[in-house]
Amino acid sequence: MTLQHLILGLLNYGPMSGYDLNKTFQASVQHFWDTDQSLIYRALYKMTDTGWVEYVQQVQEHLPNKKLYRLTEAGYAELHRWLAVPQPTLSFHEVWLGQLFFGAQLSNAELRTLLEARIASLRETLNVYENQVPENVSAFAEAFNAAEDMRYWLLTLDYGIFRLRGDLQWAERALRQLDE
């Protein structure tokens, strides 16, 4: 259900179309929750059906019409209910750990390749988080006129960076241990 709740959270800043929401996802929560355009539209149907959101057709000149979605009372209530309830911590479900678990089946060279690929990928993501995402977040804060909320957005970003650095550290240590 989380996608729907993230949409509730974003619509709380103001009415948006599915297209806008997709853009907003990329500019804001994408660093911890990636999604797909089709999932957003389908979530919006479901939420309209449930009564959490409603829309008005917006006729546009020179552009296709759009559906402007906004929170209903019920949607606002659901957002606040969800926000305050501690969520169960889920299982890791990381594919690379599965590979490592059966690492005895692999040669040293193959294991190196796996770890090095992971390190490269983590570095790349870390670079995006440290350079690209802060810009997105600032632009997002300005567009939504929500300077105070930015503190929390940066907090989630801080977690992402902290976690990536930890994962990098661990992977580099594991790589060194492989040589012993």
Place this chain on the structure above:
Amino acid sequence: MTLQHLILGLLNYGPMSGYDLNKTFQASVQHFWDTDQSLIYRALYKMTDTGWVEYVQQVQEHLPNKKLYRLTEAGYAELHRWLAVPQPTLSFHEVWLGQLFFGAQLSNAELRTLLEARIASLRETLNVYENQVPENVSAFAEAFNAAEDMRYWLLTLDYGIFRLRGDLQWAERALRQLDE
């Protein structure tokens, strides 16, 4: 597809029934990949269909009959193909980060509750990883007569503990920052 590949990896230690696999999951990879009994049975059908595994009916006295599954040549090949291919690092998809992102909507007390619940849950899991899981892993290594492979099992466990400690550290820091 990962569940199927984890099953391939476990069947590589020897033939097992769906029931055995379920038990084995709980004793081995459960700390990074939880699953359900029904998913294992359905995965086995699919894999039989694909030709990765095959089974023989095992008639038992005093107990229900079982299907003993084992790897086919194709299954063994698929396991090794999969093991050596670096997997893309996925997005975090952590629900609690979504809550934190919209933290400006919450009171200080509600935020405290969220972080404290997370800390308690992380501590609990850490306790299991540090005390319970090593026993499971040892028992598993003995049962499967795979003392060498245990090194890698402990490596994945080490990651889990490392990560939980990091997450705890971060959550505790965030809680302190909340008081400022």
Place this chain on the structure above:
DNA sequence: TGCATATATATGCTAGTGCATATATGAGAT
């Protein structure tokens, strides 16, 4: 006798995910 538990497999139903593709308008570039 009745109830819980372990062994063992299987199905039903609902929801969510991922990816590709369809459709349509208009703007700007080559």
Place this chain on the structure above:
DNA sequence: ATCTCATATATGCACTAGCATATATATGCA
């Protein structure tokens, strides 16, 4: 004149997940 890109919404299909429930035998316990 054509091609690409941005805006905007929607569907198809196959797979995956989660949870409940059905079925059957045998053992142990109260």
